[in-house]
Amino acid sequence: MxxxxxxxxxxxxxxxxxxxxxxxxxNISFEEGEFTAVRGPSGSGKTTLLNMIGGLxxxxxxxxxxxxxxxxxxxxxxRIDFRLHNIGFVFQHYNLIPVFTARENVSFIMLxxxxxxxxxxxxxxxxxxxxxxxxxxxxRPVQMSGGEQQRVAVxxxxxxxxxxxxADEPTANLDTESAMNLLDIMNRMNKEQNVTFIFSTHDQRxxxxxxxxxxxxxxxxxxxxxxxxxxxx
Amino acid sequence: xxxxxxxxxxxxxxNKRRTIITITAIMxxxxxxxFMQSINRGxxxxxxxxxxxxxxxxxxxxxxxxDDESSLDNSxxxxxxxxxxxxxxxxxxxxxxxxxxxFMLAANDVSTRGAVVLGIDPDKEHEFNEIRNILSxxxxxxxxxxxxVLGQGMANRLQLSVGDTLALMGxxxxxxxxxxxxxxxxxxxHPIRDFNNQVVYLPLDTAQELLSAYDHVTSVLITLxxxxxxxxxxxxxxxxxxxxxxxxxTWPELMPEILELMEMDLAVPRLLTVVLYIVIGFGFFGTxxxxxxxxxxxxxxxxxxxxxxxxxxxxxxLETLLFSLMGVLFGLGFAWSILKLIDPINLSGEAxxxxxxxxxxxxxxxxxxxxxxxxxxxxxxxxxxxVFLFPLIKISRLNILEAARS
Ligand SMILES: Nc1ncnc2c1ncn2[C@@H]1O[C@H](COP(=O)(O)OP(=O)(O)OP(=O)(O)O)[C@@H](O)[C@H]1O
Ligand SMILES: [Mg+2]
Numbered sequence: 297m298x299x300x301x302x303x304x305x306x307x308x309x310x311x312x313x314x315x316x317x318x319x320x321x322x323n324i325s326f327e328e329g330e331f332t333a334v335r336g337p338s339g340s341g342k343t344t345l346l347n348m349i350g351g352l353x354x355x356x357x358x359x360x361x362x363x364x365x366x367x368x369x370x371x372x373x374x375r376i377d378f379r380l381h382n383i384g385f386v387f388q389h390y391n392l393i394p395v396f397t398a399r400e401n402v403s404f405i406m407l408x409x410x411x412x413x414x415x416x417x418x419x420x421x422x423x424x425x426x427x428x429x430x431x432x433x434x435x436r437p438v439q440m441s442g443g444e445q446q447r448v449a450v451x452x453x454x455x456x457x458x459x460x461x462x463a464d465e466p467t468a469n470l471d472t473e474s475a476m477n478l479l480d481i482m483n484r485m486n487k488e489q490n491v492t493f494i495f496s497t498h499d500q501r502x503x504x505x506x507x508x509x510x511x512x513x514x515x516x517x518x519x520x521x522x523x524x525x526x527x528x529x
Numbered sequence: 530x531x532x533x534x535x536x537x538x539x540x541x542x543x544n545k546r547r548t549i550i551t552i553t554a555i556m557x558x559x560x561x562x563x564f565m566q567s568i569n570r571g572x573x574x575x576x577x578x579x580x581x582x583x584x585x586x587x588x589x590x591x592x593x594x595x596d597d598e599s600s601l602d603n604s605x606x607x608x609x610x611x612x613x614x615x616x617x618x619x620x621x622x623x624x625x626x627x628x629x630x631x632f633m634l635a636a637n638d639v640s641t642r643g644a645v646v647l648g649i650d651p652d653k654e655h656e657f658n659e660i661r662n663i664l665s666x667x668x669x670x671x672x673x674x675x676x677x678v679l680g681q682g683m684a685n686r687l688q689l690s691v692g693d694t695l696a697l698m699g700x701x702x703x704x705x706x707x708x709x710x711x712x713x714x715x716x717x718x719h720p721i722r723d724f725n726n727q728v729v730y731l732p733l734d735t736a737q738e739l740l741s742a743y744d745h746v747t748s749v750l751i752t753l754x755x756x757x758x759x760x761x762x763x764x765x766x767x768x769x770x771x772x773x774x775x776x777x778x779t780w781p782e783l784m785p786e787i788l789e790l791m792e793m794d795l796a797v798p799r800l801l802t803v804v805l806y807i808v809i810g811f812g813f814f815g816t817x818x819x820x821x822x823x824x825x826x827x828x829x830x831x832x833x834x835x836x837x838x839x840x841x842x843x844x845x846x847l848e849t850l851l852f853s854l855m856g857v858l859f860g861l862g863f864a865w866s867i868l869k870l871i872d873p874i875n876l877s878g879e880a881x882x883x884x885x886x887x888x889x890x891x892x893x894x895x896x897x898x899x900x901x902x903x904x905x906x907x908x909x910x911x912x913x914x915x916v917f918l919f920p921l922i923k924i925s926r927l928n929i930l931e932a933a934r935s
Contacts, residue, residue, distance in 0.1 A: 347930060350833070352833055353929075353930055372838070373838065376832060376835055376836070376838070377837070379834070379835050380834070380836075381835070385834055387933070390827060390933075391830060393536070394543070395536065400532075404532065405834055405835065408834075456835070
């Protein structure tokens with residue numbers, strides 16, 4: 297069974313004034329363990345699609361089902377709770393709590409999940425090691441580079457053990473090296489732990505690393521193709 | 530919760546200068562509010578304190594008619610049984626002091642003056658107000674003596690001194706005529722001006738005989754270990770004496786005029802305090818408003834990853850609370866220290882003389898009444914709650930996507 301499934305998913309912004317059809321009848325599903333890029337011109341609806349799948353916004357029509365749960369029918373606080381336990385997020389920027397250190401940022405989400413102190417501490421440490429930030433655990437976001445911050449965001453998303461991680465242009469603000477580095481980490485997590493990643497991007501080098509590439513045009517799925525990726529050294 | 534407090538605390542210090550300014554503003558408002566109150570209340574408290582400790586006591590028992598008509602006809606029979614009944618009414622009662630009080634004429638060979646005649650038990654009275662310590666001349670009489678002790682002012686006006694004889698004339702109980710000659714054994718410098726000018730103390734039994742009021746008193750004063758117990762003890766007494774002709778008064782009921790005057794004098798500082806708090810409240814609101822608006826994006830991210838609105842609201846509530854808490858604590862701390870430092874303000878020169886001529890001490894005492902401290906904390910807390918409404922409403926309506934776009 298697919299972990300994510302949309303049915304006739306449509307989104308119209310400002311239906312009463314100047315209607316914008318951001319998504320038109322999208323039917324798509326995602327399986328566990330995918331490493332998928334969503335591409336398309338600006339305004340094609342990538343962010344809107346990810347927001348719908350992530351339960352950050354309600355569809356105008358159609359439904360989004362995650363693991364059998366129709367999330368568009370959930371009430372606000374239930375939806376927040378659902379996100380906490382099922383979906384990981386990496387945003388383009390302003391990802392982290394600025395007054396918390398890397399470790400505290402990663403721990404915070406597990407605290408919200410009410411995990412035990414010891415587990416939180418150990419997981420936060422292990423995850424930060426995995427994303428290559430062993431030396432930056434006690435640094436605050438301002439003391440880290442953009443790439444490091446995004447890696448903390450990935451560690452945080454992983455910490456909650458979600459069913460999948462959504463990343464809307466995670467590399468948009470990064471230089472090439474940091475972008476590739478972040479992608480390596482995401483890729484490794486995907487391979488080693490079967491973590492599902494769905495990310496939107498404009499960057500061809502990032503697209504090249506995805507195993508499935510979805511192309512959007514005018515709020516609809518234009519192309520949906522598998523691609524073979526050469527193993528990274 | 531610990532994490533929320535940590536988060537709130539650190540958020541507070543993201544803009545150090547703004548936070549310090551806000552806390553300082555709250556601090557000064559609290560400081561000024563306490564100060565204005567304290568200076569205005571201090572003199573009244575001294576006055577009230579003297580009244581309570583020299584005259585009224587915390588609680589009095591009287592005949593129910595005495596308040597309307599302070600006549601000896603409205604005195605009451607006081608014996609050991611009644612004494613025990615009162616003493617046993619509440620364990621917080623310290624001592625009880627019986628008195629008989631009436632108005633008579635006091636005379637020397639040539640002139641006559643009105644006098645407040647107080648029949649007292651010298652030992653009990655001393656235990657109550659250490660009256661022997663204010664003797665300026667002579668000694669205090671013992672029970673049964675045909676003697677009196679005068680207020681200094683009274684003695685001066687009648688040009689009498691220790692060893693002289695004073696004549697008292699008036700009416701006893703039920704219209705019996707009352708008169709007698711008494712030896713002056715002592716003169717007191719009474720701290721209450723009216724008393725100093727008018728009082729004549731007699732031994733209780735001597736007074737009862739003079740006034741044909743055998744075993745009768747006009748009031749019984751009740752002293753307590755702690756002023757705080759006034760109301761509960763009065764309540765126990767009321768129920769113990771229920772059904773009889775005796776009524777119980779607490780000290781505010783015994784001197785309503787002074788309290789009214791004090792309230793009037795406090796009206797201006799209270800008004801100023803309100804104005805001050807409104808001004809500070811707007812400043813506080815401004816800070817919280819900017820702190821909210823500049824972080825909407827961050828709030829959006831927090832709600833996205835799974836922090837509930839209630840959780841986010843708690844963090845912002847803690848921030849507002851910490852602001853006010855620090856302002857209040859510093860404000861009260863400073864107010865208290867400064868008041869302690871200057872208390873009492875000693876007047877000098879002409880001002881001092883003017884006050885002395887009015888019969889007061891040339892000092893401005895400060896009040897340390899605890900309520901003026903904690904009420905400020907309460908006011909600031911109320912302001913904080915009102916200010917907090919803004920982020921609360923903002924959070925409850927926050928649209929995650931709009932926040933992320935802002
Ligand atoms: N909140 C909104 N209100 C009105 N219109 C919106 C809103 N959000 C998105 N849109 C519109 O919906 C369409 C799709 O937007 P979306 O952000 O999903 O595109 P995108 O593919 O992510 O673009 P980009 O590559 O620039 O990020 C656009 O025309 C956009 O202007
Ligand atoms: Mg986008």
